[in-house]
Amino acid sequence: MFNEVKSLNEECGVFGVWGAENANYLTYLGLHSLQHRGQEGAGIVTNDNGKLMSYRNLGLVSQVFSDQKNLYALTGNSAIGHVRYSTAGENKIENVQPLLFDFTDDQFALAHNGNLTNAITLKKELEQSGHIFKSSSDSEVLMHLIKKSNKSNLIDKIKESLNTIQGGFAYLLMTRDSLIIALDSNGFRPLSIGQLENGSYVVASETCALDAVNAKFVRDVLPGELITINDEGMKIDHWTTKTKLAFCSMEFVYFARADSNLLGINVHSARKRMGRNLAEEYPVEGDIVVGVPNSSLSAASGYAEAIKLPYEMGLIKNQYMGREFIQPTQELREKSVRQKLAAVKGVVKDKRVILVDDSIVRGTTCAYIVKMLRDAGAREVHLRIASPQFKFPCFFGIDIQKKSELIASHKSVEEMRKMFDADSLEFLSEEGLVDAIGLSKDRNLPDSGLDLSYFNGKYPTYLYDYADEVEKDS
Structure with missing residues (x-):
């Protein structure tokens, strides 16, 4: 499909x-x-x-x-x-x-x-x-x-x-x-x-x-x-x-650069508030907070501040690699993850690590990073995702592939936790995301002003050529 x-x-x-x-x-x-x-x-x-x-x-x-x-x-x-x-x-x-x-x-x-x-x-x-x-x-x-x-x-x-x-x-x-x-x-x-x-x-x-x-x-x-x-x-x-404004929420979560301002809202600040809200919704005992470079670092720092734990550089990114999400095939994405990230053993060894990532799309990256941290000696790995569960494809300009490739569309949170071998797994709520971005407050809108269809399947406009396929897949 x-x-x-x-x-x-x-x-x-x-x-x-x-x-x-x-x-x-x-x-x-x-x-x-x-x-x-x-x-x-x-x-x-x-x-x-x-x-x-x-x-x-x-x-x-x-x-x-x-x-x-x-x-x-x-x-x-x-x-x-x-x-x-x-x-x-x-x-x-x-x-x-x-x-x-x-x-x-x-x-x-x-x-x-x-x-x-x-x-x-x-x-x-x-x-x-x-x-x-x-x-x-x-x-x-x-x-x-x-x-x-x-x-x-x-x-x-x-x-x-x-x-x-x-x-x-x-x-x-x-x-x-x-x-x-x-x-x-x-x-x-x-x-x-x-x-x-x-x-x-x-x-x-x-x-x-x-x-x-x-x-x-x-x-x-x-x-x-x-x-x-x-x-x-x-x-x-x-x-x-x-x-009717329905700005892409994933621009704030993942795609835009942290130093950009979208509709007057700084991306880094919004992501930091996502991490803060995530900590308020799903706190967990740990020793350090680690973010997945680079788009998750802002959310990780917000989580660490809110829970009053040290924010550590437990993962290092090879800055000369591209983004695995943006690689055109699954094989290339997996190779990209292996080449672009490394765990810092001296930081994570014997630690209870709270790992903050911005989103889970296919799940390949999360599974590999959790394993990497465990191999580096992490005692526990608690996974916290600074966006809601990604369950539905996008039709307005972002390559999200088919619904079957979105792991959250066919796996429960507990099933994903086991697949990733994480000690716990939680996602930011839609309300927490909307609050963190703050578009409705900033512009005095009657609703969020955001396209949240990736998370709830409520598309803000008719899908025309894709409508029948969505109906079949629902």
Whole structure:
């Protein structure tokens, strides 16, 4: 089940700049700061006096542009860039973004973070009417809809097209004279705008990329917004007013970098509160608290402070390895864990270790780390997870694979504890997660403002192409 999910879902990062010298290098720096969001492909499109130029390839940003000639050939004062993570079987250069479209009368470039839930249906309809797709990515659907539209001007064409697609999306579109930004009606994906000292605008998936180019934060892109940036400045418009914020809770739990601010909330601080709430919900006697590097360190420090135990570096990460969640196959993920982490025997030997991790997806990593700590001499290992049980796949832009691969969807807490050989296992409650993020308090929302479907299966919007599969699997 969910075969299409494996080929469509992706977790990516986008970056754009308008009206700045060295736009190519600024975009390179921005993408480097977003490397954690995608490690299989990268690309940049620049705008030099109305001529769009592109370079993209498979690999990390530094690998794609290891030959600096490829970067410096991208001249111009505006650019958009993309880092991509694809699932197994779809890691092809045709899917690496930004996608550049050369038409007889114009050029467009497109970068997308998210997943369209009605892309399969739309693609079939477009192909039946004669459209030919350059890639197998759902990102390309928007450009075909724009070209198909009979509206009189580009903005109206884009609005009509955005009202046709469904799902999660943060789009950057570059034309010869503007940079256009669009966010879905639920704001699933993060997107922020900043400004350089010379007044040039920068847009990025996370604020850590704004910081990397010394851009001052201006505002977050909000659900349903359509923003145009050109030489005249920034114009804020809307492609829809039917919006309801359902921001991806896993951005706070795992995906975003700790130094980023999402909707005004610092990721490190939110994760630290997750650890604090977890300690209040599930305290346990121990000697030390250890976090799984790197995304769990903030939660571990919060847990340690709340329970008044020393927070120790019981695990060391090889900083030159990627993230096992973001490896495309299970075999590669398992090899990655073995190479990237090591237990510090002098710290954990003869200790009752409280091990804090941010989430359990497939369970491979947890089982291996518990064994590693025991092999290093830990007397007890108590596992505490700073998020609720991950039971349901995501359809709005994060690769969570099929439901059968989510261990919590078919194993009880006790069954998982035994599988991991942990002395105890507990998860943060949904209420504890919502409280830790604090989005509803910060924005005075009537609900949490978060997408919590990973934990409870309550999807904030209809799933279109995936609805029947979800019904069968429930």
